[in-house]
Amino acid sequence: MTTVSVTPATDPAPDLLPDRERAEAYVASVCFKHGPPRYVGAEIEWTVHHAQDRCQPLDPEVLAKALGPHAPATLRPDSPNLPLRGGSPVTVEPGGQVEISTPPKTTTADLLTTVSADITQLQRLLAAEGLELGTAGADPYRPPRRILNTPRYAAMNSRFDRYGPDGVAMMCSTAGLQVCLDTGEAGQVATRWNALHALGPALLAAFANSPGLAGRSTGWASARTRVVLGAEPVRSGPGDTGHDPAASWARRVLDTPLICFRHGGDSWDVPGDVTFADWIAGALPGVPTTDDLDYHLSTMFTPVRPRGYFEVRYLDSQPPGDWSPAVALLIA
Numbered sequence: 001m002t003t004v005s006v007t008p009a010t011d012p013a014p015d016l017l018p019d020r021e022r023a024e025a026y027v028a029s030v031c032f033k034h035g036p037p038r039y040v041g042a043e044i045e046w047t048v049h050h051a052q053d054r055c056q057p058l059d060p061e062v063l064a065k066a067l068g069p070h071a072p073a074t075l076r077p078d079s080p081n082l083p084l085r086g087g088s089p090v091t092v093e094p095g096g097q098v099e100i101s102t103p104p105k106t107t108t109a110d111l112l113t114t115v116s117a118d119i120t121q122l123q124r125l126l127a128a129e130g131l132e133l134g135t136a137g138a139d140p141y142r143p144p145r146r147i148l149n150t151p152r153y154a155a156m157n158s159r160f161d162r163y164g165p166d167g168v169a170m171m172c173s174t175a176g177l178q179v180c181l182d183t184g185e186a187g188q189v190a191t192r193w194n195a196l197h198a199l200g201p202a203l204l205a206a207f208a209n210s211p212g213l214a215g216r217s218t219g220w221a222s223a224r225t226r227v228v229l230g231a232e233p234v235r236s237g238p239g240d241t242g243h244d245p246a247a248s249w250a251r252r253v254l255d256t257p258l259i260c261f262r263h264g265g266d267s268w269d270v271p272g273d274v275t276f277a278d279w280i281a282g283a284l285p286g287v288p289t290t291d292d293l294d295y296h297l298s299t300m301f302t303p304v305r306p307r308g309y310f311e312v313r314y315l316d317s318q319p320p321g322d323w324s325p326a327v328a329l330l331i332a
Contacts, residue, residue, distance in 0.1 A: 014291035041180035047134030095172025137316025140212030166230035
């Protein structure tokens with residue numbers, strides 16, 4: 001019988017990042033972990049609508065009631081945020097979009113079975129309160145409206161407002177289908193990274209389904225793509241391809257302005273265009289840590305985002321019954 005300590009486990013203290021070289025090495029090591037490709041996963045978002053009137057603003061109280069114990073803490077602070085039956089936790093985006101994120105799976109069949117079961121459960125939960133999932137990558141009915149008031153989303157809203165309406169539209173009116181793939185062995189990483197970027201335009205076009213946004217036609221097959229690319233290009237534009245994507249990604253991350261400074265009280269707004277490299281150089285109080293850099297990485301919204309695996313983010317969300325071809329094709 002194994003003896004288990006009753007002493008609470010504590011995470012090791014985050015390491016300080018006193019210079020750029022150490023920060024870039026950290027980004028490369030955590031974002032481009034390599035090994036045999038074994039796991040696949042999916043993260044699928046949908047806009048949410050009142051079924052009797054899709055143009056009606058979403059009521060966050062109704063959404064919280066529908067999700068019940070599966071609601072995230074950002075929507076209902078006392079919620080246990082229980083996963084759905086297949087193991088997928090539910091999160092809510094700033095405009096009320098719901099997202100399921102599957103646990104890693106070793107086969108495509110297992111992934112598809114899990115997603116199907118969790119979508120069915122999610123639809124039943126929403127339907128009980130008169131809500132339904134959207135069928136496109138952008139909300140064609142309603143203008144952007146933020147229903148979550150957290151320091152992170154307030155700071156994002158403030159940052160994106162400097163560039164125009166696209167950033168807030170991305171936050172509040174878009175929904176994506178994201179497929180998660182292992183980076184592969186060391187000698188495969190660049191090839192797989194470059195291939196995912198080369199495939200992006202064709203696959204995006206094949207599954208684009210969001211010509212409308214906020215009650216008007218945009219002239220784009222994917223209005224979602226247009227607003228994402230327009231939000232803040234240094235943060236949302238495609239990555240650099242080449243023989244050493246880890247090094248180029250690390251440089252880009254360090255030279256991207258911060259969205260959030262979590263050490264300044266209730267407001268996380270960042271003055272001006274202070275980058276993470278600027279913070280290391282003394283532009284903000286304190287020495288940043290690996291925890292701060294991990295958080296900064298979560299504010300990169302590129303079409304392919306490395307997170308120790310490749311999170312492929314360029315596809316429009318698909319109707320609840322039509323998502324599997326896009327997922328299977330990317331895995332293949």
